[in-house]
Amino acid sequence: MKAGRDRNVLSEINVTPLVDVMLVMLVIFMVTAPLMQQGVDVNLPRAKGKELSPEERITLVLKKDRTLSMNDTNVSIAEMHSKLKAMSKVNPNVFLKADKDVPYGLVVEVMGEIKDAGIEKLGMITEPKLELR
Numbered sequence: 001m002k003a004g005r006d007r008n009v010l011s012e013i014n015v016t017p018l019v020d021v022m023l024v025m026l027v028i029f030m031v032t033a034p035l036m037q038q039g040v041d042v043n044l045p046r047a048k049g050k051e052l053s054p055e056e057r058i059t060l061v062l063k064k065d066r067t068l069s070m071n072d073t074n075v076s077i078a079e080m081h082s083k084l085k086a087m088s089k090v091n092p093n094v095f096l097k098a099d100k101d102v103p104y105g106l107v108v109e110v111m112g113e114i115k116d117a118g119i120e121k122l123g124m125i126t127e128p129k130l131e132l133r
Contacts, residue, residue, distance in 0.1 A: 059125075062098040062110055065072065081113045088118035095123040 061069045070080055083095065094114055097108065098107045114122055 058084070058094045060094060060096045060110070060114070062096065062102050062107060064099040064101050066100060066102065066106060068110065077110065077113055080110075081117050084117035084119055093121045093123065094119045095125050097125045 059071055063069070068075055068077060068080060070083060075083065094106075096110065097113070098110075111122060
C-alpha cells in the first residue's frame with residue numbers, strides 16, 4: 001500500500017472568521033441605524049389613540065410655516081392633489097401630520113383636497129397623550 005492513501009482529508013469549514021465579520025457588521029448597523037433617522041420638525045398635538053403599523057403609506061406633513069411635503073418632498077396643494085389622484089387606486093391610505101400651530105382652515109383645506117383626489121381613508125398622526133396621575 002501507498003502511504004498517501006492512509007491519510008484522511010479534513011473537509012470542515014472554519015466559521016470563526018465568518019462569525020467575527022457578522023458580529024462586527026451587526027455592531028456597525030446598530031450604531032449607524034439611529035443616525036439614519038431623519039425627520040421634519042413638526043410640533044404635533046397630543047391625543048389618545050393606538051399606534052400605527054409601520055406599513056408602506058403616503059404621509060403628508062403640514063408644517064408651521066404652511067409648507068406641505070409629501071413623503072419628504074415639498075409640494076404645493078395642486079401638486080399634492082394631482083399625485084394623490086394618480087395614486088388613489090394603488091394605495092388609498094394617506095396619513096396627515098399637521099403642526100398644532102397651523103390654522104384649522106388650512107388643515108381642512110388640505111383634507112378637502114385629499115378627499116377630492118379620491119382618497120377614502122385619511123389618518124391623522126398625533127403624539128401620544130401623556131396622562132399625569
